[in-house]
Amino acid sequence: MKNKKITIYDVAREAGVSLATVSRVLNKSAKVAPEKEQVVLEVIERLNYRPNEVARGLARKRSTTVGVLVPEIGRLSVAEMLSGILDTANMEMYKYSTLIKSYASDLDLFKTYWEDLLSNQVDGILVMFDYITDEIQEMIENSPVPVVVFASATDSDVLACVSINYEQAFYDVTKYFLDAGHEDVLFCTRNYTSALEVQKHGYMRAFSESNKPIKEENILRVYRSYEENYAFAKEYLATKKPDAIASTSDSAAIAFMNAALDLGIQIPEQLEIISFSNTKTSQMVRPGLTSVSYPIYKIGVFSMRLLTKIMRNEELEKKNFTEAHEIIWRGSTKK
Amino acid sequence: MKNKKITIYDVAREAGVSLATVSRVLNKSAKVAPEKEQVVLEVIERLNYRPNEVARGLARKRSTTVGVLVPEIGRLSVAEMLSGILDTANMEMYKYSTLIKSYASDLDLFKTYWEDLLSNQVDGILVMFDYITDEIQEMIENSPVPVVVFASATDSDVLACVSINYEQAFYDVTKYFLDAGHEDVLFCTRNYTSALEVQKHGYMRAFSESNKPIKEENILRVYRSYEENYAFAKEYLATKKPDAIASTSDSAAIAFMNAALDLGIQIPEQLEIISFSNTKTSQMVRPGLTSVSYPIYKIGVFSMRLLTKIMRNEELEKKNFTEAHEIIWRGSTKK
DNA sequence: CTGAAAGCGCTTACAG
DNA sequence: CTGAAAGCGCTTACAG
Numbered sequence: 001m002k003n004k005k006i007t008i009y010d011v012a013r014e015a016g017v018s019l020a021t022v023s024r025v026l027n028k029s030a031k032v033a034p035e036k037e038q039v040v041l042e043v044i045e046r047l048n049y050r051p052n053e054v055a056r057g058l059a060r061k062r063s064t065t066v067g068v069l070v071p072e073i074g075r076l077s078v079a080e081m082l083s084g085i086l087d088t089a090n091m092e093m094y095k096y097s098t099l100i101k102s103y104a105s106d107l108d109l110f111k112t113y114w115e116d117l118l119s120n121q122v123d124g125i126l127v128m129f130d131y132i133t134d135e136i137q138e139m140i141e142n143s144p145v146p147v148v149v150f151a152s153a154t155d156s157d158v159l160a161c162v163s164i165n166y167e168q169a170f171y172d173v174t175k176y177f178l179d180a181g182h183e184d185v186l187f188c189t190r191n192y193t194s195a196l197e198v199q200k201h202g203y204m205r206a207f208s209e210s211n212k213p214i215k216e217e218n219i220l221r222v223y224r225s226y227e228e229n230y231a232f233a234k235e236y237l238a239t240k241k242p243d244a245i246a247s248t249s250d251s252a253a254i255a256f257m258n259a260a261l262d263l264g265i266q267i268p269e270q271l272e273i274i275s276f277s278n279t280k281t282s283q284m285v286r287p288g289l290t291s292v293s294y295p296i297y298k299i300g301v302f303s304m305r306l307l308t309k310i311m312r313n314e315e316l317e318k319k320n321f322t323e324a325h326e327i328i329w330r331g332s333t334k335k
Numbered sequence: 336m337k338n339k340k341i342t343i344y345d346v347a348r349e350a351g352v353s354l355a356t357v358s359r360v361l362n363k364s365a366k367v368a369p370e371k372e373q374v375v376l377e378v379i380e381r382l383n384y385r386p387n388e389v390a391r392g393l394a395r396k397r398s399t400t401v402g403v404l405v406p407e408i409g410r411l412s413v414a415e416m417l418s419g420i421l422d423t424a425n426m427e428m429y430k431y432s433t434l435i436k437s438y439a440s441d442l443d444l445f446k447t448y449w450e451d452l453l454s455n456q457v458d459g460i461l462v463m464f465d466y467i468t469d470e471i472q473e474m475i476e477n478s479p480v481p482v483v484v485f486a487s488a489t490d491s492d493v494l495a496c497v498s499i500n501y502e503q504a505f506y507d508v509t510k511y512f513l514d515a516g517h518e519d520v521l522f523c524t525r526n527y528t529s530a531l532e533v534q535k536h537g538y539m540r541a542f543s544e545s546n547k548p549i550k551e552e553n554i555l556r557v558y559r560s561y562e563e564n565y566a567f568a569k570e571y572l573a574t575k576k577p578d579a580i581a582s583t584s585d586s587a588a589i590a591f592m593n594a595a596l597d598l599g600i601q602i603p604e605q606l607e608i609i610s611f612s613n614t615k616t617s618q619m620v621r622p623g624l625t626s627v628s629y630p631i632y633k634i635g636v637f638s639m640r641l642l643t644k645i646m647r648n649e650e651l652e653k654k655n656f657t658e659a660h661e662i663i664w665r666g667s668t669k670k
Numbered sequence: 671c672t673g674a675a676a677g678c679g680c681t682t683a684c685a686g
Numbered sequence: 687c688t689g690a691a692a693g694c695g696c697t698t699a700c701a702g
Contacts, residue, residue, distance in 0.1 A: 005479075007695055018673045023697060030698095031671060053454045054398060055695035057389045058678045065434075065455075073421060074632075079414035086408060086437045090448075097455055099400075100435045102421045113425075119388045120400075120432055144340075226618055254619045261621070281616045283561055284589045286596070297409075342679055353689045358681060365682095366687060390679035393694045 006047050015043040026051060053097075057121060065097040066307060067117030067125040069110065073102035076279050077296050078128070081151060084300020085126060094308050096123070105130055114139065124311045126303055128152050131196075146310040150303035151296075153198045160310060160319035162303040164294045169325045170202030173246045173274045173292060176327070178210040180272070180334065182243035188220045188256070189248040199248060199276075218242070222252040229255030237263050244272040250279050253289055257332060273332040287331025294325040341382050350378040361386060388432075392456060400432040401642060402452030402460040404445065408437035412612050412631050413463070416486060419635020420461060429643050431458070440465055449474065459646045461638055463487050466531075481645040485638035486631075488533045495645060495654035497638040499629045504660045505537030508581045508609045508627060511662070513545040515607070515669065517578035523555045523591070524583040534583060534611075553577070557587040564590030572598050579607040585614050588624055592667060608667040622666025629660040 012022045017036055024030045025040045032040075043049070057063040068085060070078050082100065089096040099120060101113040110129075117125055124146040129136075132154065140147055141158050149161045170187075177185045187203050189196050200219065207214045223229050229249075233256040247253035253275035260271050267273065267287055275282060278293035302321060309316060329335050347357045352371055359365045360375045367375075378384070392398040403420060405413050417435065424431040434455060436448040445464075452460055459481040464471075467489065475482055476493050484496045505522075512520045522538050524531050535554065542549045558564050564584075568591040582588035588610035595606050602608065602622055610617060613628035637656060644651060664670050 009695080019696080020673060020698080021671090024672090027697080033671060036671085050450060050454045052393075052456060052695050054389055054392045054456045055678090056697075058387075058393050058680085059695075059697040061678065061697095063389060072418075074415050074418035076411050076414065079411065079417075080409045082414075082435075083407075083409035083437060086435070087439075090436070097434050097451065098436075099432050100417075100421070101425070101433075102418060104422075115385060116432065119385045121387060121389045226615065251615070251619070258619070258621060280561065280586070281619055284586070284593070284616055285620055286593060344679080354680080355682080355689060356687090359688090362681080368687060371687090387679050390694090391681075393696085394679075394681040396681095396694065 006049050008049075008051065010047060011040065011043050011049050014047065015040045061121075062123055063097075063121045064095065065099055065120065065122050066304075066311075067120070067122040068098055068100045069113055069117070069125065069127045069129075070100070070102050071105045071128060071130050073100070077151075077277050080296040081128070081300035081303075084297040084302075085304045086300075088301045088304035088308075094304075096304075096308070107133060107136055110136060111139070118144065124148070124307045126150060126307055146307060148303045148307040148310070151299050160306055160316075162299055162306060162321045162323070164299075164323045164325050167198040167202040167205070169276070169292050169294075170199040170246060171206045172202075172325075172327060174203045174206035175210075176274070176333075176335070177244040177246065177272065178206055178212060180244075182272070183212065184215070184218060184240075184242040184244070186218050186220055186242045186245040186247075186256075188222045188245060188252045190222055190224060190252065196248065203246065222247070222249060222255075224251075226251045226255055230259055233259035234262065237265060242271065244274075246274050248276045250275050250277060250281055250289070250291075253291075253332075254281065254285055257285070257287075257289065268332055268334045272334060274327065275332075278328050282328070282330065290330045290333040290335075291328055292325050293328045295323050299323055341384050343384070343386065345382060346375065346378050346384050349382065350375045396456075397458055398432075398456045399430065400434055400455065400457050401639075401646075402455070402457040403433055403435045404448055404452070404460065404462045404464075405435070405437050406440045406463060406465050408435070411614055412486075415631040416463070416635035416638075419632040419637075420639045421635075423636045423639035423643075429639075431643070442466075442468060442471055445471060446474070453479065459483070459642045461485060461642055481642060483638045483642040483645070486634050495641055495651075497634055497641060497656045497658070499634075499658045499660050502533040502537040502540070504611070504627050504629075505534040505581060506541045507537075507660075507662060509538045509541035510545075511609070511668075511670070512579040512581065512607065513541055513547060515579075517607070518547065519550070519553060519575075519577040519579070521553050521555055521577045521580040521582075521591075523557045523580060523587045525557055525559060525587065531583065538581065557582070557584060557590075559586075561586045561590055565594055568594035569597065572600060577606065579609075581609050583611045585610050585612060585616055585624070585626070588626075588667075589616065589620055592620065592622075592624065603667055603669045607669060609662065610667075613663050617663070617665065625665045625668040625670075626663050627660050628663045630658050634658055 008019055008022050012019045022040055024032050025037045089098050103109040103113055127149050129152045149159050151163055153166050204214055229252045237259055245256055253273050257273055265271050275289050275291045278291040282289040282291045343354055343357050347354050357375055359367050360372045424433050438444040438448050462484050464487045484494050486498055488501050539549055564587045572594055580591055588608050592608055595602055600606050610624050610626045613626040617624040617626045
């Protein structure tokens with residue numbers, strides 16, 4: 001079945017016109033006599049001709065491909081954002097192909113993949129990160145192609161960005177706890193991230209505004225897996241009695257909740273818990289997990305849309321977008 | 336910062352050699368005088384030259400890019416498999432770029448994306464589907480580039496495939512229920528899929544081998560969202576009293592479990608539940624959800640590895656791989 | 671409206 | 687070991 005690949009030459013010959021004419025009807029880039037256009041179209045159809053996008057990319061110096069760089073594709077929130085990115089990239093008016101790289105939160109890998117994307121002549125790059133160094137930030141800022149940063153905490157004022165206000169989100173959560181009269185509010189986070197810094201800032205701001213003391217030991221680094229977190233929580237709660245938990249990780253929040261229940265600690269009466277991201281799991285556990293929700297899919301859509309605008313040199317009123325977040329109240333809190 | 340893009344010509348001129356020589360050191364494709372090689376390498380370094388992969392692809396007639404077609408990128412299991420695919424594609428010896436398309440279980444979209452991938456001159460394609468038509472299956476079988484089907488139920492004997500034995504998995508689950516003396520075993524599934532057909536076959540085989548009657552009304556089509564499934568389960572369990580549930584969907588399994596608990600039905604004493612895929616959520620809910628586990632990440636790794644072998648024309652002892660599945664027992668069953 | 675020709679940035683026989 | 691040249695499959699001024 002592997003018949004010789006048919007090219008624009010075949011179409012031209014078969015239709016009795018020049019390459020240029022075929023190219024013109026293909027791209028609707030110039031007027032072509034209706035009858036010739038008809039013939040060409042007919043031949044294209046008959047030969048089932050599909051232009052070679054690689055050759056096209058070389059000739060045009062545009063690949064109609066964008067690169068996407070994410071810290072971890074296996075994360076549910078990331079997959080959901082990719083979903084928004086892909087849906088948008090493939091819309092009628094865009095039709096960009098997407099080269100996706102997952103750099104495992106490894107900044108050396110990030111650099112390699114970044115170069116790879118540029119070698120592949122992508123027209124633009126979508127970048128997400130948990131944590132970033134000045135060196136990498138500079139690399140991105142000096143990119144030869146347009147870049148949009150999404151779902152990441154960055155203080156750069158030259159980068160286009162679609163994200164949420166992490167600081168405010170954690171301020172809101174902490175404020176709720178403090179207003180409820182709690183003193184010992186645990187702040188749980190998984191790994192060292194830039195988002196973490198600003199989330200922590202929100203946590204601390206709520207404390208200072210309430211004139212309550214921040215206890216360093218209440219800022220906890222948790223594990224990646226549920227099992228580890230459960231074991232840790234079980235041990236922790238056996239001796240310490242926090243009033244509330246704000247967690248950046250679903251898995252840790254649920255581990256603490258289950259450990260508490262197993263220790264006879266009542267939720268939310270004796271311990272309130274709020275988590276971040278509002279994944280599907282939050283509503284499936286009992287009691288339901290109160291969680292900060294933000295438009296994950298939409299962030300994917302918006303960032304891709306923003307990137308296409310920049311790639312087309314459209315006028316932008318602004319290049320920094322902050323999506324709203326909202327706390328979804330469930331049984332793990334008293335409210 | 337947008338200095339003129341530097342090309343192989345610049346390197347050749349600067350190093351005082353021909354294009355061909357630069358190309359040779361770039362690709363290590365032929366012997367080059369050590370001293371010239373040294374100069375070229377030095378110039379490449381100094382100019383920070385990166386070959387244009389698009390031009391390279393055109394000249395070589397190989398793009399070093401593979402296409403990946405999945406029904407829904409936002410699904411956790413899919414994201415996990417992509418994780419395995421990407422990790423493998425980027426390994427030292429492979430270095431394939433990945434063009435990823437999510438076709439929303441829409442077979443027309445599938446066809447469009449399939450053509451897009453071919454237009455982009457991918458060297459091979461990785462395909463996953465829930466359901467497939469003869470037309471599409473034929474299209475894949477006649478692909479001009481190598482294809483590997485993964486995590487999909489197919490009866491094609493010409494396609495290379497990495498998957499699990501869905502039939503056996505559901506036989507195993509159903510058999511456990513029947514051996515435990517149950518009669519009314521619900522079979523819950525989300526949408527019409529090819530996997531479903533074979534899963535259902537396993538379910539029915541267990542029944543016939545046990546000489547127990549299959550009740551058509553026990554085969555249930557469930558919803559996509561947890562909320563809908565919960566509402567449905569609440570209503571269902573108010574009147575009917577199944578002994579056990581085998582569900583292809585986590586969300587439905589958990590919805591039934593929570594609805595049962597809310598109705599005072601004891602789990603697992605009065606109702607046993609087993610689900611499919613063993614997602615992270617299965618271990619977080621209370622009681623834990625017994626689930627069929629299979630090596631999701633590994634399927635991604637294996638299918639990508641298989642594809643590279645085929646792309647390189649390596650000898651294959653076989654092209655059909657069935658990964659083992661296993662039931663992870665938790666609190667939703669008596670065992 | 672149309673075609674011949676140059677060019678996109680590489681690789682690869684071919685000849686030496 | 688090395689270079690000149692053709693070619694990969696398109697697009698796009700340019701001239702008519």
